[in-house]
Amino acid sequence: MKPSSKFWLNLGIDLGFVHFIEQKAQSLLNSEKNAPTNIHSINELVTALSEGERTTYNQIVRSIDIPIVEFENFCSWASDCYTRNCVFEDEKFELILLCWEPGQKTPIHDHGGEECWVKAVQGEFEEVIYKLDDNDELNLVKSDISKTNDITYMIDFMGFHSLQNISTERSMSLHLYAKPIKSCNSYDEASGKLINRELVYSTFPESLEN
Numbered sequence: 001m002k003p004s005s006k007f008w009l010n011l012g013i014d015l016g017f018v019h020f021i022e023q024k025a026q027s028l029l030n031s032e033k034n035a036p037t038n039i040h041s042i043n044e045l046v047t048a049l050s051e052g053e054r055t056t057y058n059q060i061v062r063s064i065d066i067p068i069v070e071f072e073n074f075c076s077w078a079s080d081c082y083t084r085n086c087v088f089e090d091e092k093f094e095l096i097l098l099c100w101e102p103g104q105k106t107p108i109h110d111h112g113g114e115e116c117w118v119k120a121v122q123g124e125f126e127e128v129i130y131k132l133d134d135n136d137e138l139n140l141v142k143s144d145i146s147k148t149n150d151i152t153y154m155i156d157f158m159g160f161h162s163l164q165n166i167s168t169e170r171s172m173s174l175h176l177y178a179k180p181i182k183s184c185n186s187y188d189e190a191s192g193k194l195i196n197r198e199l200v201y202s203t204f205p206e207s208l209e210n
């Protein structure tokens with residue numbers, strides 16, 4: 001029998017965390033039942049995500065085996081900031097290819113309450129994770145390196161993070177957000193505060209252009 005919300009609250013355990021664990025457990029069960037074969041194209045990936053549900057997304061992302069040349073169709077580059085190139089978007093999820101010049105970095109940000117998977121398509125990234133303390137100050141929790149084909153995951157109760165291309169070459173990362181994220185809280189270096197930032201695409205795929 002599933003314990004009630006009161007049971008977890010009495011133990012001092014955050015209900016968001018309980019929900020997350022329940023979702024992940026369901027995801028593991030689903031992935032065993034419906035493990036997709038490897039995904040070899042962006043079209044196959046979009047189809048798998050469209051036909052799947054959030055609990056299967058973890059397994060789907062781990063099945064990606066798409067040649068780099070497919071991602072090159074969505075690339076754009078800018079010297080002042082990494083670019084966010086929309087690969088696909090609907091009401092359920094969005095797929096974005098981020099293109100990074102060496103050294104480019106995101107601000108520290110959260111994910112608007114949504115789930116986020118990042119696959120390093122090419123290059124090497126540093127992810128730094130922070131948590132807010134009781135004084136609303138961001139404290140560094142840990143940092144990790146992602147190499148080509150590594151996958152990372154974030155959701156707001158895990159904290160905030162920043163990503164940086166630490167390789168000496170241009171790099172690409174594929175981001176899956178479920179649901180799409182229209183805005184997020186992001187650390188503003190100038191004011192030293194978190195501000196709500198609207199998220200925009202640098203480019204759209206042909207099918208979304210009008």
Ligand SMILES: [Fe+2]
Nearest residue numbers: 109116154161
């Ligand atoms: Fe992020």
